[in-house]
Amino acid sequence: MFDFDATLPLMAVQFLVLAALLNAVFYKPLTKVIEERDQYIRTNESEAKERLSKAEQLATQYELQLADARRQSQAAIASAQAEAQKLASQRIAEAQKEAQIQREQAQQEIEQQKQSALRSLEQQVDALSRQILEKLLGTAAV
Amino acid sequence: MEMLDNLNFLPLAKLEVGHHLYWQIGNLKIHGQVFLTSWFVIGLLLIASLAATRNSQRIPTGIQNFMEYALEFIRDLAKNQLGEKEYRPWVPFIGTLFLFIFVSNWSGALIPWKLIHLPEGELAAPTNDINTTVALALLTSLAYFYAGFRKKGLGYFAKYIQPTPILLPIAILEDFTKPLSLSFRLFGNILADELVVAVLVLLVPLFVPLPVMALGLFTSAIQALVFATLAAAYIHEALEGHGDEHEEHS
Numbered sequence: 001m002f003d004f005d006a007t008l009p010l011m012a013v014q015f016l017v018l019a020a021l022l023n024a025v026f027y028k029p030l031t032k033v034i035e036e037r038d039q040y041i042r043t044n045e046s047e048a049k050e051r052l053s054k055a056e057q058l059a060t061q062y063e064l065q066l067a068d069a070r071r072q073s074q075a076a077i078a079s080a081q082a083e084a085q086k087l088a089s090q091r092i093a094e095a096q097k098e099a100q101i102q103r104e105q106a107q108q109e110i111e112q113q114k115q116s117a118l119r120s121l122e123q124q125v126d127a128l129s130r131q132i133l134e135k136l137l138g139t140a141a142v
Numbered sequence: 143m144e145m146l147d148n149l150n151f152l153p154l155a156k157l158e159v160g161h162h163l164y165w166q167i168g169n170l171k172i173h174g175q176v177f178l179t180s181w182f183v184i185g186l187l188l189i190a191s192l193a194a195t196r197n198s199q200r201i202p203t204g205i206q207n208f209m210e211y212a213l214e215f216i217r218d219l220a221k222n223q224l225g226e227k228e229y230r231p232w233v234p235f236i237g238t239l240f241l242f243i244f245v246s247n248w249s250g251a252l253i254p255w256k257l258i259h260l261p262e263g264e265l266a267a268p269t270n271d272i273n274t275t276v277a278l279a280l281l282t283s284l285a286y287f288y289a290g291f292r293k294k295g296l297g298y299f300a301k302y303i304q305p306t307p308i309l310l311p312i313a314i315l316e317d318f319t320k321p322l323s324l325s326f327r328l329f330g331n332i333l334a335d336e337l338v339v340a341v342l343v344l345l346v347p348l349f350v351p352l353p354v355m356a357l358g359l360f361t362s363a364i365q366a367l368v369f370a371t372l373a374a375a376y377i378h379e380a381l382e383g384h385g386d387e388h389e390e391h392s
Contacts, residue, residue: 003162006170007273011180012281018184019238026191027234030206030213033198040200 163263173271175260180268183245216240219367223374228381232374235285239278240370243269247332247362251339251355267362270332272325279325282373283317290380298380320376324369331365 163174194209202210216237220229223236250267258265268274290298302313335358342351 002272004273004276005172006167007173007176007271008277008280010172011176011268011274012277014177014180014184015238015242015278015281018187018242019234021184021188022191022238022241023234025188025195026209027213027237029195029198030210031217031233033195033200033202033206034210034213037200 161263163260173263173273175263175265176268176271176274179249179255179265180246180274183242183249183268186245186249187241212241213237216370219370220374223371224378224381228378232285232289232377236370236374236377239282239373240366243278243328243369244363244366246274247366248359250332250336251358251362266336267332269328269365270336272329275325275329276321278328278369279321282324282376283321285373286376286380289377293381301380324372328365328369331361335361 162176163178165172165174165177190205190209194206198206217229217233219240220233220236223229224232246267246269250270255265287298290301294300302310339351339355339358342354
């Protein structure tokens, strides 16, 4: 069972040769592959993170723009409403004024006509009262 | 052992411990069956590695995915023991220890080597030969000495007398017990597992040995993990040492 002979050193040499061969065909190439893959994954991950942060930045920017636009639109609506309100009240005021003027004109006209009617009535009264006087007293009296 | 040899009446289950297929190289004797299976293991590892890296993709599939899982496991093991800063250059050594021992153990447990007849001895896991485990353990010792010297130069010897010179004999003894315990733990576990399975198969050929075989698979995996983890821990110890720890705390 315990007979040592030249097997021992030859096995040692053989083992070292195996280690060298495996280093050449197994450890080195596969380690390279694994490390390249790690590198690839790391760069991809960092790129993806960068892209994600950029996307988030863009999203916040867009949100800001959106809020801005919303505020602007609300302001525009408000100003348009105010303008419309102003315009409407202005028109109403104008219309009321016009109506006032027209009413005054009409009133004036009515007044005029009343005056002229009264005047003509007075004339007629005068004429009639003279006629009545003539009839009653005769022409000589006059 | 003789009693066990006498029990070899079934061709299905034969116990052969201490029989080796000897090859003669010059005036050196080597255990041929150990090399045959270790070449199989090495071939398996190389083929799997080549298949995994031949056409490597960014999104791994199939064998590449599997081998990447194995590599990540090994890297985690080394990183846990040696720390983020130091582990990289030691991944091939620790990883090869783990892979070689693991595939050896499982090939011994899963592949029916018995079907291939050798003139003498039998094919089994390379790790059930003491030569293999001692070779791996001595390489681990060399590795942690190398790590210590490269990091601290001759200052590495300071760790022997660092807290107090009284512990010098124990510190020196440690350098012998480390490879001894490493090699014998692995050797004993794998050989004992194969022997238990063999004896059980001898006694009850069907179904009963299956749970023990499953347990054997489990211990085989654990032993590979233990060996690699301990090797990494020893290297870490040599790299850190007592001096560094004090510096870190101060």
